[in-house]
Amino acid sequence: MEVTIKVFRYNPEKDKKPSYKTYKLEAIETDRVLDLLEKVKGYQDGTLSFRRSCAHGICGSDAMRINGFNRLACKTLVRDTGATIIVQPLLGLRVIKDLIVDMEPFFEHYRSVKPWLINDEPEPEKERTQSAAQRAIFDDTTKCILCACCTTSCPSFWANEQYVGPAAIVAAHRFIFDSRDKAAAERLKILNEVWGVYRCHTVFNCTMACPREIQITKAIGEVKMALTTGKLE
Amino acid sequence: MHSNSEEHTMHSNREEHTMHSIREEHTMHSIREEHTMKTHQFDVIVIGAGGAGLMAGLYASRTAKTAIITKLYPTRSHTGTAQGGIGAALGSEEEDHPEWHTYDTVKGSDYLGDQDAIEFMCNEAVQAVYELEHMGLPFDRTPEGKISQRPFGGHTNNVTGKPVKRACHAADRTGHMILQTLYQQCMKNNVNFFDEFQVVDLLMVNGAAAGVVAIELATGEMHVFHAKAVIFATGGHGRIWEITSNAYAFTGDGPAVIMRRGLPLEDMEFFQFHPTGIYKLGILITEGVRGEGGILINGKGERFMEKYAPRVKDLASRDVVSRAIYMEIRDGNGANGQNYVYLDVRPESVNRYAALDGRTNKDGSPYTVTGEEILAKLPDIVDFCRVYLGVDPITQLMPIQPTAHYAMGGIPTNKYGETILDEKNTTIPGLYAAGECACVSVHGANRLGTNSLLDLVVFGKHAGLRAAEYAKEAPFQPLPEHPTEFASSQFERIRHASGKENAFDISTKMKKVMFDDMGIFRSGKGMENALQVIRQLKERYQHVSVTDTGKIFNMELMNVWELGNLLDLAELTTVSAIARTESRGGHSREDYPDRDDKNWLKHTMAWVDETGKIDLKYKPVVLTKYEPKVRTY
Ligand SMILES: Cc1cc2nc3c(=O)[nH]c(=O)nc-3n(C[C@H](O)[C@H](O)[C@H](O)COP(=O)(O)OP(=O)(O)OC[C@H]3O[C@@H](n4cnc5c(N)ncnc54)[C@H](O)[C@@H]3O)c2cc1C
Ligand code: FES
Numbered sequence A: 001m002e003v004t005i006k007v008f009r010y011n012p013e014k015d016k017k018p019s020y021k022t023y024k025l026e027a028i029e030t031d032r033v034l035d036l037l038e039k040v041k042g043y044q045d046g047t048l049s050f051r052r053s054c055a056h057g058i059c060g061s062d063a064m065r066i067n068g069f070n071r072l073a074c075k076t077l078v079r080d081t082g083a084t085i086i087v088q089p090l091l092g093l094r095v096i097k098d099l100i101v102d103m104e105p106f107f108e109h110y111r112s113v114k115p116w117l118i119n120d121e122p123e124p125e126k127e128r129t130q131s132a133a134q135r136a137i138f139d140d141t142t143k144c145i146l147c148a149c150c151t152t153s154c155p156s157f158w159a160n161e162q163y164v165g166p167a168a169i170v171a172a173h174r175f176i177f178d179s180r181d182k183a184a185a186e187r188l189k190i191l192n193e194v195w196g197v198y199r200c201h202t203v204f205n206c207t208m209a210c211p212r213e214i215q216i217t218k219a220i221g222e223v224k225m226a227l228t229t230g231k232l233e
Numbered sequence B: 001m002h003s004n005s006e007e008h009t010m011h012s013n014r015e016e017h018t019m020h021s022i023r024e025e026h027t028m029h030s031i032r033e034e035h036t037m038k039t040h041q042f043d044v045i046v047i048g049a050g051g052a053g054l055m056a057g058l059y060a061s062r063t064a065k066t067a068i069i070t071k072l073y074p075t076r077s078h079t080g081t082a083q084g085g086i087g088a089a090l091g092s093e094e095e096d097h098p099e100w101h102t103y104d105t106v107k108g109s110d111y112l113g114d115q116d117a118i119e120f121m122c123n124e125a126v127q128a129v130y131e132l133e134h135m136g137l138p139f140d141r142t143p144e145g146k147i148s149q150r151p152f153g154g155h156t157n158n159v160t161g162k163p164v165k166r167a168c169h170a171a172d173r174t175g176h177m178i179l180q181t182l183y184q185q186c187m188k189n190n191v192n193f194f195d196e197f198q199v200v201d202l203l204m205v206n207g208a209a210a211g212v213v214a215i216e217l218a219t220g221e222m223h224v225f226h227a228k229a230v231i232f233a234t235g236g237h238g239r240i241w242e243i244t245s246n247a248y249a250f251t252g253d254g255p256a257v258i259m260r261r262g263l264p265l266e267d268m269e270f271f272q273f274h275p276t277g278i279y280k281l282g283i284l285i286t287e288g289v290r291g292e293g294g295i296l297i298n299g300k301g302e303r304f305m306e307k308y309a310p311r312v313k314d315l316a317s318r319d320v321v322s323r324a325i326y327m328e329i330r331d332g333n334g335a336n337g338q339n340y341v342y343l344d345v346r347p348e349s350v351n352r353y354a355a356l357d358g359r360t361n362k363d364g365s366p367y368t369v370t371g372e373e374i375l376a377k378l379p380d381i382v383d384f385c386r387v388y389l390g391v392d393p394i395t396q397l398m399p400i401q402p403t404a405h406y407a408m409g410g411i412p413t414n415k416y417g418e419t420i421l422d423e424k425n426t427t428i429p430g431l432y433a434a435g436e437c438a439c440v441s442v443h444g445a446n447r448l449g450t451n452s453l454l455d456l457v458v459f460g461k462h463a464g465l466r467a468a469e470y471a472k473e474a475p476f477q478p479l480p481e482h483p484t485e486f487a488s489s490q491f492e493r494i495r496h497a498s499g500k501e502n503a504f505d506i507s508t509k510m511k512k513v514m515f516d517d518m519g520i521f522r523s524g525k526g527m528e529n530a531l532q533v534i535r536q537l538k539e540r541y542q543h544v545s546v547t548d549t550g551k552i553f554n555m556e557l558m559n560v561w562e563l564g565n566l567l568d569l570a571e572l573t574t575v576s577a578i579a580r581t582e583s584r585g586g587h588s589r590e591d592y593p594d595r596d597d598k599n600w601l602k603h604t605m606a607w608v609d610e611t612g613k614i615d616l617k618y619k620p621v622v623l624t625k626y627e628p629k630v631r632t633y
Helices: A033-044 A104-112 A132-137 A155-159 A165-176 A184-191 A205-209 A216-229 B005-009 B015-020 B051-060 B098-108 B115-135 B174-188 B253-260 B318-330 B347-357 B371-377 B379-389 B451-473 B485-496 B503-517 B524-541 B555-579
Strands: A002-009 A019-026 A063-066 A069-072 A084-088 A095-097 B037-047 B066-070 B149-156 B163-168 B192-195 B197-205 B208-216 B222-232 B271-278 B295-297 B341-344 B398-407 B418-420 B427-433 B602-608 B614-620
Touching: A002 A033, A019 A033, A033 A084, A033 B503, A069 A205, A104 A165, A155 A165, A165 A184, A165 A216, A184 A216, A205 A216, B037 B051, B037 B208, B037 B451, B051 B066, B051 B174, B051 B222, B051 B451, B066 B197, B098 B115, B098 B149, B115 B174, B115 B451, B149 B318, B174 B451, B197 B222, B197 B253, B197 B485, B208 B485, B222 B451, B253 B555, B253 B602, B271 B318, B271 B379, B295 B318, B295 B347, B318 B341, B318 B398, B347 B371, B371 B379, B379 B398, B427 B451, B485 B555, B503 B524, B503 B555, B524 B555, B555 B602, B555 B614
Parallel strands: A002 A084, B037 B066, B037 B222, B066 B192, B208 B427, B222 B427
Antiparallel strands: A002 A019, A063 A069, A063 A084, B149 B163, B197 B208, B208 B222, B271 B398, B295 B341, B341 B398, B418 B427, B602 B614
């Protein structure tokens, strides 16, 4: 079938303002939007720029707005988009060129919650044991690939980019609820601050946007609960 | 360019090797440097932020001023896609020993692996996995709270010959968890990163590493990184083949850059085809599926691996399973008359075949699984099948075909990550490599599943330690007067080419011929054809230009440069393969179907000279305890 793909274009070296360019090409239902972008770049317009690597939804490089929703281009098939596809960069982050946005503010929020295991006790000779049940509590939030689909779909983040955002809270959750970690209080304190977890108004956009199907709003709820009760269950 | 005389003071037995002189930067002729140039200085530079690079960076930065340069943001590295597990004889769930792991790896390598290095890796494995756990890696757990392990192809109990649980895993996203954990540790320890900087050249002065040249993608500017020690950890080059599990970024930049500096690459003819890629897309379905009890089924609905590997069946080594699939297809047993077969992990099938095979749990009860358990253990696999195939593996069969997966060959190193200059194992001062871009060689002619993640962690660490130690004593080599000259000339050529050829087209043709003629089964005739096509494509490549004339994120320019790397490596791979007149591991020739230890128990070392001529030499395999035997599973 023939598909029409309309792509946001902006080259700061040439363009005063962004515009859209439309390309037509042959596709099959199982083609990924990423395949289409590659073909456009390969045969129609070499200047089209975007990030990509793994091509199967694991590396988090190619998050973009596809028909109005935050998606990974490599995990969105023509079967789902239909024959007319509009592709835009993620909202809320500065556009550098075409579909490439400045991810630094996003990663700064990620780093702010100290996303690494903190445990100063001497290491045992073998593993630190952890029951399967303890491990299961934070399983969901270990899946995050830092693609930014969630944070850049959040109205609170659009309203103010100082909001730490769902991805950073997911990262914090992954450690707060890990029985081996000893810095839950420290992280909860960070998330209790003015641009922390209470900026979340339970809109569920993040959960809908997550290509890894992480129950983000639930995880944020668990963090809020831990702040209220002081308990990690 | 010609050889540099000073290098002879560095090594003893170098005389015979002047032919393969290191190509260094010279000061005589100068192309006007178009790019503005920034210079940085570090004791140790690591190129790549996958498992190997992060591990190297973590360890080097403990004692030396270190920076990691990476073309992808670190968490985008391909290590993140690794699924099934990391191998170590922890014995969490059943008896296991590093010696068993060593023997399995030697055998898996079809005896081409260096046995001293393999033994070293398998002994280090246990501590390496515990170290990852201490860093925070969320492994799955046994009922006792220990690290959970699953069976994987080629890993056996050496007494019974039955599969052993050796792959330590975090669901089917073990690589993701390793990458995240190591990156988190780097952040915690304030390691310096240059994200989205692509290294395009290596600087060699006085026969030693002096630094690298990189392009900052966001500005298009060239930067010079002056360093005492340089560690390459740039990953694989599977994008040479049509059906591949490899990321777009797997373009072999490290080996290509090194090769252009007159240094050799080892065992490039050995490339692994993983048996189970998603039909047509090549996306990997981990061997862990078979570890959990999945079986391969041909178009007639028959389990066929028992014909090819009577003892371990579906859990034979990857080369063996991939060939079996091809033979089934050739015999007309493909599904629907096409070139694919099925992988079956439906609980009723798993339980039926587990009963037939007599597989039991630790307590002796029969091994069984439910649909929920499959989903819990293999959530990403289930997701891939649903998204890309519209197939639910809990109730349906998965169409699969072998997919290009892993580079056994690469930059030659010893077990400390020091790179090798010649067939006499002379080391190159200040130059290191680790991970998939390196060839130690611990994988020989065929890598066992779970041994790459292990390789990254063990050799990444040792390369980092060695480099830092070296940097403590060694001086900075002076930078050449025009350090970016060689790199600039490559990019200028692309910018000013006629533009009458299309890169995408050349790339598509390269992938096709390499998959058809340099794939699972090879023949002299087919490989000669591949070589001829690749050489024509290289000629056409000279006329590829770019339409994007900008500097900011000029991905078109970088992609064209990367295609040049793939073409060069494809040619080297093919030439190395044509010369090897035997079948061993991943190199399987129809015209020479047997392994030939008398003539070919040796590693290939390949050099390219300035005129493009490829020269092959050989070096012996290190044998310690294990005499080569006929390999059956
Ligand atoms: C789908 C899949 C599943 C796998 N599953 C397993 C498994 O279960 N167990 C196992 O043991 N192995 C597995 N493997 C193999 C293993 O994952 C890889 O071999 C390994 O992760 C490679 O790691 P690396 O550190 O060498 O490279 P990578 O993780 O790919 O990192 C390469 C790095 O180099 C950088 N780089 C590349 N070129 C340049 C340049 N020119 N300039 C600057 N930076 C550059 C990149 O940005 C990246 O950071 C799997 C592989 C695949 C593809
Ligand atoms: S390219 Fe890796 S997530 Fe899409």
